[in-house]
Amino acid sequence: MKKRYLALLLTPIAGVAAQQLSEQAPKVTAQQFVNLQQGETAHPGFRRAHAKGICVTGEFRSNGKLVEYSEASLFETGAIPFTGRFSVAGNNPTAPDLKAPVRSFALSFATSSTEQWRIAMNTPPVMAVKDPHTFYQQIQAIQAGSEAIQAFFAEHPETSEFLNWKAQYQPSGSFAAEIYNSINAFYLVNSAGEKQAVRWAMQPSVAVSADNLEGVDALHEEITHRVAKENVVFDWVFTLANDEDDENNPTQAWPDSRKQIIAGQVVITAVTPQLEGECHGINYDPLVLPTGIEATRDPILRARSAAYAESYRRRAKEALMGELEEPGNE
Amino acid sequence: MSNTQKFSLSMRLFHWAMAALIISMLAAGLLMVRSLEPWQLTILTVHKAFGVVAAVLVIARLVNRFFHQIPALPNDLSNLQKFVAQAAHWLLYLLLFAMPISGYLMQYFAARPADVFGWFRLPAALNVDIQTYALFRELHGWLALALVALVALHIAAALHHHFIRKDNVLKSML
Numbered sequence A: 001m002k003k004r005y006l007a008l009l010l011t012p013i014a015g016v017a018a019q020q021l022s023e024q025a026p027k028v029t030a031q032q033f034v035n036l037q038q039g040e041t042a043h044p045g046f047r048r049a050h051a052k053g054i055c056v057t058g059e060f061r062s063n064g065k066l067v068e069y070s071e072a073s074l075f076e077t078g079a080i081p082f083t084g085r086f087s088v089a090g091n092n093p094t095a096p097d098l099k100a101p102v103r104s105f106a107l108s109f110a111t112s113s114t115e116q117w118r119i120a121m122n123t124p125p126v127m128a129v130k131d132p133h134t135f136y137q138q139i140q141a142i143q144a145g146s147e148a149i150q151a152f153f154a155e156h157p158e159t160s161e162f163l164n165w166k167a168q169y170q171p172s173g174s175f176a177a178e179i180y181n182s183i184n185a186f187y188l189v190n191s192a193g194e195k196q197a198v199r200w201a202m203q204p205s206v207a208v209s210a211d212n213l214e215g216v217d218a219l220h221e222e223i224t225h226r227v228a229k230e231n232v233v234f235d236w237v238f239t240l241a242n243d244e245d246d247e248n249n250p251t252q253a254w255p256d257s258r259k260q261i262i263a264g265q266v267v268i269t270a271v272t273p274q275l276e277g278e279c280h281g282i283n284y285d286p287l288v289l290p291t292g293i294e295a296t297r298d299p300i301l302r303a304r305s306a307a308y309a310e311s312y313r314r315r316a317k318e319a320l321m322g323e324l325e326e327p328g329n330e
Numbered sequence B: 001m002s003n004t005q006k007f008s009l010s011m012r013l014f015h016w017a018m019a020a021l022i023i024s025m026l027a028a029g030l031l032m033v034r035s036l037e038p039w040q041l042t043i044l045t046v047h048k049a050f051g052v053v054a055a056v057l058v059i060a061r062l063v064n065r066f067f068h069q070i071p072a073l074p075n076d077l078s079n080l081q082k083f084v085a086q087a088a089h090w091l092l093y094l095l096l097f098a099m100p101i102s103g104y105l106m107q108y109f110a111a112r113p114a115d116v117f118g119w120f121r122l123p124a125a126l127n128v129d130i131q132t133y134a135l136f137r138e139l140h141g142w143l144a145l146a147l148v149a150l151v152a153l154h155i156a157a158a159l160h161h162h163f164i165r166k167d168n169v170l171k172s173m174l
């Protein structure tokens, strides 16, 4: 009899423990996440992730095809300027470009004093994991070395689509020649209040081989030379989900058969080193959205705002205190 | 001798409505800057909108205060105690102003328009000024901590009056 009471008493504890051991990764805070990203020695004044990058400016030439799906004024036919940024993943502002596993493209549209849109995109089309706490474990495993990351992938079957992409991905020889993906889904909302879940990608208009590239700043130098000669153009391609697609799961791509709409061209006309350009001061938080675009409940997307704010707060304070040091290339 | 006067009904309503609002705002703020959960965005949006409500309320409250008689502090308080009590109250008002203003200016200089209950959006700068953002971001954080401390002191003082001094101070606000 006594034993049974004891067992009853222990049930909730066992339950909690079992849950911790099975699906759920332990919860981490925005501060813990950014601590992990920034590593042992922070680089004062720089982003704690995607620290190395370059500012670009240009305009989005909209063809008007998304007007029926979204109220965002950006989609009306016409051109609107942006401040963007190419970057490579990692916390080191002087890291070798070609070693980075992920390349990125961010955009900021300041449409009016009440409408802003920030976008941050990466080369993979999907995330390896579904929530920020498991993502934290993935980064820990990456930092711990190849055995740990193999074990992590083996324990997490949801990483399979990401791994398939990684196996076939061939890095190009230019920021201008990559495909950049929203990864997370968003809703387009039209004036009737109808919502359509979408993902998008920037599709390049050039192919560039990586064969002759070398040097720590290979991609930065390449894009600087390229834009001096010609505009860099991407098609902005939206993919529309249907009822079978889960817009809250960033580990799964939607089938190729889904409707796609090209909203126009993103045209880059100038490049500036990041510390001299406007892009350095911007927090490309993907949850800064204009009227006509809304966030899904995707747990990865929803985690981004607090983490970006924490990184932004740290580097902004360092900038204010005059701690930002331009790192030299050793 | 303590006097028996009460605060006017409108003043009591302002007081308790704002007490609930400010404590919720502090709790929401402290939680949302740490959380990576899906509700973070929702709380953040609500925080900014109710922050605007708080700003409007504190102005209305001060205007209302101007038209009403304030119950005098108990006579058995020393002049120093009276001074501290009044200084603490004006400091509270100051922080109730400074919180929404620093919150708004932080968003303004980060070029982030804030949505207010879907009615309208607070305008923001077109271009970011990261250093000015940093100034107001740090201010918002430090002033919030000062406000938490002052609210705690305020509650402790009210309870002290009620249970230890057994005067009419807390009752005058009920």
Ligand code: HEM
Pocket: A033, A034, A037, A046, A047, A048, A049, A050, A053, A085, A086, A087, A104, A105, A106, A120, A121, A122, A127, A131, A132, A135, A181, A182, A183, A184, A282, A283, A284, A300, A301, A303, A304, A307, A308, A311, A312, A315
């Ligand atoms: C839970 C998931 C994620 C976390 C915690 C996270 C965290 C961060 C942080 C802290 C920064 C630095 C922000 C700053 O100081 O301005 C950053 C930058 C960035 N992130 Fe993420 N990230 C996440 C997911 C993603 C995803 C899914 C993408 C791509 C679709 C992405 C793309 C980028 C890009 C492109 C930048 C650099 C933006 C720029 O040029 O300023 N991130 N991320």
Ligand code: HEM
Pocket: A306, A309, A310, A313, B022, B025, B026, B027, B028, B029, B030, B032, B033, B047, B048, B049, B050, B051, B052, B054, B055, B096, B099, B100, B101, B103, B104, B107, B114, B137, B140, B141, B142, B144, B145
């Ligand atoms: C009575 C009014 C307000 C109170 C008591 C309040 C309180 C707080 C607190 C306690 C925090 C957390 C600070 C920290 O941990 O460093 C916070 C953060 C924040 N507040 Fe307020 N707030 C108020 C009004 C506003 C207003 C009007 C806005 C904007 C329109 C605003 C925007 C923010 C933002 C954006 C953050 C998060 C910053 C970040 O993630 O870096 N607040 N607030």
